[in-house]
Amino acid sequence: MSEEDELTVRQKKILDVIIKNYLETGEPVGSRTISKSSDLNLSSATIRNEMSDLEDMGYILQPHTSAGRIPSDKGYRFYVGELMNSQKDTSPPDSTSQMLVQRTDRLEKMLKQVVDVLAANTNYTSMISAPAITGVRVKFVQLSAVNEHQLLSVVVMDGNAVRNRLINIDEPLNNEDLLKLNMLLNTNLSGLTVNDINLALIKKLKSQAGEYAPIIENVLENVAGTIEQDEGRTIYTSGTTNIFKYPELSDANRASHLISTFENKEELENLVNEIETDDEGNPNGISVFIGDDIPNMPDVSVVTAKYDLGEGFKGTIGILGPKRMDYENVMKNLKSLKKQLSDIVDSSRIGAKKEPKRIEAKKDIKEKKE
Amino acid sequence: MSEEDELTVRQKKILDVIIKNYLETGEPVGSRTISKSSDLNLSSATIRNEMSDLEDMGYILQPHTSAGRIPSDKGYRFYVGELMNSQKDTSPPDSTSQMLVQRTDRLEKMLKQVVDVLAANTNYTSMISAPAITGVRVKFVQLSAVNEHQLLSVVVMDGNAVRNRLINIDEPLNNEDLLKLNMLLNTNLSGLTVNDINLALIKKLKSQAGEYAPIIENVLENVAGTIEQDEGRTIYTSGTTNIFKYPELSDANRASHLISTFENKEELENLVNEIETDDEGNPNGISVFIGDDIPNMPDVSVVTAKYDLGEGFKGTIGILGPKRMDYENVMKNLKSLKKQLSDIVDSSRIGAKKEPKRIEAKKDIKEKKE
DNA sequence: GTTAGCACTCAAATCATTAGAGTGCTAATA
DNA sequence: TATTAGCACTCTAATGATTTGAGTGCTAAC
Numbered sequence: 001m002s003e004e005d006e007l008t009v010r011q012k013k014i015l016d017v018i019i020k021n022y023l024e025t026g027e028p029v030g031s032r033t034i035s036k037s038s039d040l041n042l043s044s045a046t047i048r049n050e051m052s053d054l055e056d057m058g059y060i061l062q063p064h065t066s067a068g069r070i071p072s073d074k075g076y077r078f079y080v081g082e083l084m085n086s087q088k089d090t091s092p093p094d095s096t097s098q099m100l101v102q103r104t105d106r107l108e109k110m111l112k113q114v115v116d117v118l119a120a121n122t123n124y125t126s127m128i129s130a131p132a133i134t135g136v137r138v139k140f141v142q143l144s145a146v147n148e149h150q151l152l153s154v155v156v157m158d159g160n161a162v163r164n165r166l167i168n169i170d171e172p173l174n175n176e177d178l179l180k181l182n183m184l185l186n187t188n189l190s191g192l193t194v195n196d197i198n199l200a201l202i203k204k205l206k207s208q209a210g211e212y213a214p215i216i217e218n219v220l221e222n223v224a225g226t227i228e229q230d231e232g233r234t235i236y237t238s239g240t241t242n243i244f245k246y247p248e249l250s251d252a253n254r255a256s257h258l259i260s261t262f263e264n265k266e267e268l269e270n271l272v273n274e275i276e277t278d279d280e281g282n283p284n285g286i287s288v289f290i291g292d293d294i295p296n297m298p299d300v301s302v303v304t305a306k307y308d309l310g311e312g313f314k315g316t317i318g319i320l321g322p323k324r325m326d327y328e329n330v331m332k333n334l335k336s337l338k339k340q341l342s343d344i345v346d347s348s349r350i351g352a353k354k355e356p357k358r359i360e361a362k363k364d365i366k367e368k369k370e
Numbered sequence: 371m372s373e374e375d376e377l378t379v380r381q382k383k384i385l386d387v388i389i390k391n392y393l394e395t396g397e398p399v400g401s402r403t404i405s406k407s408s409d410l411n412l413s414s415a416t417i418r419n420e421m422s423d424l425e426d427m428g429y430i431l432q433p434h435t436s437a438g439r440i441p442s443d444k445g446y447r448f449y450v451g452e453l454m455n456s457q458k459d460t461s462p463p464d465s466t467s468q469m470l471v472q473r474t475d476r477l478e479k480m481l482k483q484v485v486d487v488l489a490a491n492t493n494y495t496s497m498i499s500a501p502a503i504t505g506v507r508v509k510f511v512q513l514s515a516v517n518e519h520q521l522l523s524v525v526v527m528d529g530n531a532v533r534n535r536l537i538n539i540d541e542p543l544n545n546e547d548l549l550k551l552n553m554l555l556n557t558n559l560s561g562l563t564v565n566d567i568n569l570a571l572i573k574k575l576k577s578q579a580g581e582y583a584p585i586i587e588n589v590l591e592n593v594a595g596t597i598e599q600d601e602g603r604t605i606y607t608s609g610t611t612n613i614f615k616y617p618e619l620s621d622a623n624r625a626s627h628l629i630s631t632f633e634n635k636e637e638l639e640n641l642v643n644e645i646e647t648d649d650e651g652n653p654n655g656i657s658v659f660i661g662d663d664i665p666n667m668p669d670v671s672v673v674t675a676k677y678d679l680g681e682g683f684k685g686t687i688g689i690l691g692p693k694r695m696d697y698e699n700v701m702k703n704l705k706s707l708k709k710q711l712s713d714i715v716d717s718s719r720i721g722a723k724k725e726p727k728r729i730e731a732k733k734d735i736k737e738k739k740e
Numbered sequence: 741g742t743t744a745g746c747a748c749t750c751a752a753a754t755c756a757t758t759a760g761a762g763t764g765c766t767a768a769t770a
Numbered sequence: 771t772a773t774t775a776g777c778a779c780t781c782t783a784a785t786g787a788t789t790t791g792a793g794t795g796c797t798a799a800c
Contacts, residue, residue: 030761032762045774048763049764051763062763064781064782065779066782144524154514160536162534164524255625256620260611263611398793401794402792413742413744415742415795416743421794434749435749436748436750437792741800743800744797746795747794748796750792751792753788753790757784757786758783759784760782761780763780764780766777768773
């Protein structure tokens, strides 16, 4: 990929101008334009020579003989990696359009909000994968009798993920037995991860439960279900139709392909997974995938960030747009959101121990849309 | 709308041919085509005269002077109402492509499945609104201590809708008090609908709860939440990108408009609501909305059916496509699904009282996609 | 009432022409 | 030796003229 980085300062400058210009206009940029709009004070002829070299090196290309140049995927990558203004980082991300994420008591709503904010701020399509839970532990189990023929099993896991399940029973259960069962379950399951619950443990539980063994089975399925439900990882998306704002993406074929990918969560999940693999140890925890980096989607770029909510809750947040997207703004937004996300959750974690704030935060939700 | 239905038999026949032909091809149909393809044995000139009359009466129209005719909205309506082959109803709806809805224990998954089936069978876009709960009653309330600082409130409503809420408390609650609170809540709330829970009752509960009044408040919010969550009515959609299969809908503007309507559930909800109003007492419980019937969407048709799962669970299921959609197939599919839906729920209701089938049904889910 | 015949209309396809943006190359210049 | 002016050349996109053909409406004959 890097065959001797032999770009002269001037070449870098020219490449920078070409890309910046193309990001704005979406039109191929010609030598004359560069000669005039840059402070290089070079004639178009000189620029032409340099451009010819840049093209030979693969940083730019010509849509056709008599057109200007546009950045190649390699050019974009160079731009993101070296040319882009990354020291401006300190400035607040586009404060006018920036919308803060409001606190809410439901993770789901928060995620939905995050993608909405992101799509609105960037004018691209955004997505966020709900946190994958890894290694969460059982916190609390409770069986209660709803009526003579139904038990309700409630399982609370770390991070307060709650799952219910109704269990139908043939014979009513008396209160003592119910209490015993609850005791049995809590003493044996609390603090365990799903992986800890092995056959031996199940056997032990069942034998201790005696005639209630079938109920144990159901409860355990409920515990498993807590994980399972998040395994078909939910992905929230927003701003799908933003792709129509970019002519290079909005012809029927491309648009249909993109949108159906976003509609079909499984496909989207694959995309995210395939992309995630080689995303390790990069500077700000932000990864940029351009064009042929992305399977089946040579005309778009995807920028992703991982977020970590602690307690094993992790997920990916990303935005998809045309290759000529405003990488700078997008990365700023992602970085900011990433920070906000962990901040919010931190404070809510701490707050939760002091006052019942989970509830009062609810009203905030209404005000989200601008 | 009906200004003396003065269509002769021959005119009806011609109109029928025009529409059938147009449904298939999507091209304006001319007099010569009709003359040849129908069994009327009339010359094109005669057909032309009749067509001229049909146009005067508003059943068909010409895209431009030298083109054939296409059905007007009025024409479509007449077709759906009188011309369409509705006696074929008895035949099974397109048995090859028909996919049965599998039983599942989660309403949500079932609905998702239904829209998927519908979209796959029709090649149009489908949507289903999750059941709106009206007048459901509280079945069971349970508070349990998760740890010293958190209570878990679980509310089960009719139809086994369950909601949880974590309540943070300052002081640990001893077991006796917890039991008393549970007793208090269950005796007072069981069997009530949300509307029944008025200020007087709340006051009474709070005073009886003494120092635990704040907890009562939280539990009541939880009860209210059961309803509330379904008020922002979830709508599931599928096959959005099918619109790209119909050139008349797939230009950037229209497509963008349609797709964003489907992405933004609020808008979609409005659409469904506006449409629902005048949908009363029609033959099979199926309503057809064509072109200007639908606010802001003159180029599409929507066919809807209401479903009723009993116990106050009702919703709407619908499909959206080009005006030249295959109404016959669509209506057949809707009718069949409507039936399957209520059948499934009926059988699961009955089954639920006898054996724990909610659980064993789960494995079915995996097999759904073809 | 039906039909043949014909003039007329109009969209869409095809083709030729033009305009202009941009390049590459060469020769002159500093 | 690096830069630049100048010019021929290329190719797209826009414009406009022409043709084609499907389809109609009307009239007159059957």
